Amino acid sequence: MREVLAEADLVLAEDTRRTRALFHHLGLSRPLLSLHAHNEVSRLPTLLERLRGGARLALVSDAGTPLVCDPGASLIAAAHAAGIRVSPVAGPSAVTAALSAAGFPCDRFRFEGFFPAAGTARRRRLEALREESVPTVFYEAPHRLLATLEDACVVLGGGREAVLAHELTKIHETVVRDSLAEHRRRLTEAATPPRGEYVLVLGPAPSVAASTGESLTAEIRRALRILGEDLPPGKAAALAARLWGIERRLVYGFLTGPGRGEDGS
Numbered sequence: 649m650r651e652v653l654a655e656a657d658l659v660l661a662e663d664t665r666r667t668r669a670l671f672h673h674l675g676l677s678r679p680l681l682s683l684h685a686h687n688e689v690s691r692l693p694t695l696l697e698r699l700r701g702g703a704r705l706a707l708v709s710d711a712g713t714p715l716v717c718d719p720g721a722s723l724i725a726a727a728h729a730a731g732i733r734v735s736p737v738a739g740p741s742a743v744t745a746a747l748s749a750a751g752f753p754c755d756r757f758r759f760e761g762f763f764p765a766a767g768t769a770r771r772r773r774l775e776a777l778r779e780e781s782v783p784t785v786f787y788e789a790p791h792r793l794l795a796t797l798e799d800a801c802v803v804l805g806g807g808r809e810a811v812l813a814h815e816l817t818k819i820h821e822t823v824v825r826d827s828l829a830e831h832r833r834r835l836t837e838a839a840t841p842p843r844g845e846y847v848l849v850l851g852p853a854p855s856v857a858a859s860t861g862e863s864l865t866a867e868i869r870r871a872l873r874i875l876g877e878d879l880p881p882g883k884a885a886a887l888a889a890r891l892w893g894i895e896r897r898l899v900y901g902f903l904t905g906p907g908r909g910e911d912g913s
Contacts, residue, residue, distance in 0.1 A: 650674055652737050656706035658698065662719055666710050683707065688722050695723060699732045706737075711845055713741045717761045717787055740817045743785050746847040749823045750811040752783040753852075762787045763796050770796060774803040777850065784850040790842035797832040800850075804828065809851035815844045869902070876903045 653659060654676055660683040661667035667680055683691060699705060709718035727734050747754045760777075763786055764770045777784055788796050800808070806829030814822045824831070835842060868888075875884040885899035 649737055649739060650676070653678060653706055653708075655704060657703040658705050660695070660705060660707045660720075660723070662708070662710045667708055670708075683723065684719050688719050692722060692726050696726055696730055696732075699727060700730065711740075711742075713739060716741065716743065742787065742813075742816050742845065742847045745816045746785060746811065746813045746823075746849050747783065749813065750783060750849045750851075751825060752809075752811075752849065754783050756782045758782055758784040760784055760786050762789070763792065765792065767795065767799065771799050771803055774800055777853075778804060779853045780850070781852050783852060786848045786850070788846045788848055790844060790846060793842045793846055794832065794835050796848070797828060797835065801828045801832055804850070804853075806832070808853075811849040811851075813847040813849070814842075816847060818844075820844070872899060872902060 653671070653674070656678055658679050658681055659667065660681055662682070662684050664680045664682050671677065671680075681691075683695075695705065707714050707720050707723065709720070712718060714720040715724065724734055743759055747757060758777075758780060760773070764773055786796075800810075806827055808828045809825070810828050810831060811823060811825045812831050813824075814820070816823075824834075826834075872884065872888060875887060879887070881900050881903040884903060885896040888899040889896045
């Protein structure tokens with residue numbers, strides 16, 4: 649990243665003050681120009697002209713990855729349309745960082761960006777995720793975080809498993825996995841209000857098949873048999889409930905009932 653910035657003819661920054669502090673830390677001095685939601689479109693003609701003239705432009709955001717809930721989409725689309733090469737530079741991404749620390753199966757996941765600010769729209773969004781079968785990643789502003797958790801408890805149930813990550817990759821990083829109700833309780837009882845960058849990873853909804861008494865999938869049955877070899881049925885059932893959202897009674901019955909964990913096929 650340092651080499652890319654050092655060789656850029658112009659660095660486009662969401663907030664030049666933050667980027668200037670980064671440059672000071674890296675010992676760099678390059679021309680800076682702000683590029684954010686309020687001026688991106690108006691600056692496109694000038695920036696495209698510079699790119700066509702052979703200038704090397706670098707785009708950075710305040711935190712995370714450009715275009716992922718950050719400015720830059722109009723410029724990148726225009727560059728592609730003009731046949732100008734666009735090259736990503738790997739850096740921290742709150743989405744993948746949170747998923748890698750969440751412990752949910754995430755070969756598939758859903759990214760929803762920021763929650764709506766209005767309560768009605770936020771609850772409507774949560775309602776649409778009530779039966780989502782994959783982890784869902786949200787960003788949330790600190791001043792709305794408690795209200796969001798309260799709505800999530802009402803709409804999804806306080807027992808829904810979730811990971812709340814704070815200040816990822818920074819000095820005061822925390823990653824906590826618990827129920828929505830416990831996350832809400834901790835924030836309510838905290839001595840100071842939430843501050844900084846938050847990522848909420850909602851675990852998959854409790855299995856619809858499991859809640860209706862249908863058989864467990866073959867993969868889950870195999871995993872449960874392995875868990876049952878090393879853990880008491882009660883602990884294995886509790887762990888399975890957290891991992892896959894399966895009702896504990898169904899897992900307990902699978903491990904202790906007739907056949908004791910056999911496929912039944």
